[in-house]
Amino acid sequence: MIALETLSTNKAHGGVQGVYSHASAATGTPMTFSVFVPDHAPGARLPVLWYLSGLTCTHANVTEKGEYRAACAEQGIIFVAPDTSPRGDDVADDEAYDFGKGAGFYVNATQEPWAAHFQMRRYIEDELPALVAQHFPVDMARQGITGHSMGGHGALTIALRNPGRFRSVSAFAPIVSPLNCPWGEKALTGYIGPDRAAWREYDACALIDDGARLPDLLVDQGTADGFLAEQLRTELLEQAVARAGMPSTIRLQHGYDHSYYFISTFMADHVAWHGERLKG
Numbered sequence: 611m612i613a614l615e616t617l618s619t620n621k622a623h624g625g626v627q628g629v630y631s632h633a634s635a636a637t638g639t640p641m642t643f644s645v646f647v648p649d650h651a652p653g654a655r656l657p658v659l660w661y662l663s664g665l666t667c668t669h670a671n672v673t674e675k676g677e678y679r680a681a682c683a684e685q686g687i688i689f690v691a692p693d694t695s696p697r698g699d700d701v702a703d704d705e706a707y708d709f710g711k712g713a714g715f716y717v718n719a720t721q722e723p724w725a726a727h728f729q730m731r732r733y734i735e736d737e738l739p740a741l742v743a744q745h746f747p748v749d750m751a752r753q754g755i756t757g758h759s760m761g762g763h764g765a766l767t768i769a770l771r772n773p774g775r776f777r778s779v780s781a782f783a784p785i786v787s788p789l790n791c792p793w794g795e796k797a798l799t800g801y802i803g804p805d806r807a808a809w810r811e812y813d814a815c816a817l818i819d820d821g822a823r824l825p826d827l828l829v830d831q832g833t834a835d836g837f838l839a840e841q842l843r844t845e846l847l848e849q850a851v852a853r854a855g856m857p858s859t860i861r862l863q864h865g866y867d868h869s870y871y872f873i874s875t876f877m878a879d880h881v882a883w884h885g886e887r888l889k890g
């Protein structure tokens with residue numbers, strides 16, 4: 611069994627909100643994540659919703675500001691929030707907020723100096739699920755995934771690359787095409803290198819164009835989001851799902867920005883949407 615250190619636990623909405631740390635083989639660093647486990651019958655196994663956070667975040671942003679616990683308690687869903695990058699003094703970094711620590715982009719870096727620790731795809735796709743399955747009462751046949759901004763990009767691309775693994779997929783204000791926005795071009799050039807063909811497995815629109823499909827999809831995007839026009843480019847996802855004939859619900863929410871005020875407003879909707887698909 612992989613060792614897990616409990617950093618804190620607090621009773622909330624009848625369940626337990628915990629924060630945990632472990633030594634990650636994928637990143638070669640300690641990694642911290644949070645888990646909310648609703649109250650449940652002894653021996654019961656609950657569905658799990660993975661939430662991937664955006665640029666500059668740790669597990670703490672959504673844990674403190676995401677307002678998911680009441681909805682998860684009602685739906686009986688375990689909510690897991692990982693960090694967004696490896697951390698530590700020997701981990702490469704960049705002065706900018708959109709590259710390096712806090713900006714792992716859910717990729718396996720191949721370029722130096724990033725490759726040694728920036729293996730967030732492997733961490734999120736393989737290592738953390740195995741760890742969570744060992745330590746928490748999850749039913750791994752009932753997984754959903756969501757995320758915000760860079761984390762929305764992570765949720766979409768991980769789900770598209772792993773058909774059948776997630777029964778439900780949603781996103782809040784996701785980066786939909788790193789090939790076509792400055793955040794994505796900078797991060798993928800740095801982590802993966804200049805060959806843009808190698809970026810396609812990290813681009814939701816390219817994955818859909820290349821044949822990947824989801825059973826359906828929920829996206830909420832605020833119209834007053836300052837990143838919408840240049841970075842998020844929701845219209846590219848609308849075009850990709852239309853080309854593919856892929857069922858999706860992409861909602862433009864009038865007047866909402868990119869913050870956790872927006873995320874927390876629609877969090878219960880997303881948890882309920884996942885709950886419908888994760889039942890039984």
Ligand SMILES: N[C@@H](CCC(=O)N[C@@H](CSC=O)C(=O)NCC(=O)O)C(=O)O
Nearest residue numbers: 664665666667671707759760761869870
């Ligand atoms: N500091 C930056 C903006 C950083 C930012 O807005 N981060 C978002 C995610 S953006 C895409 O991944 C976030 O979730 N921040 C944490 C929070 O608690 O709000 C700037 O000044 O432009």
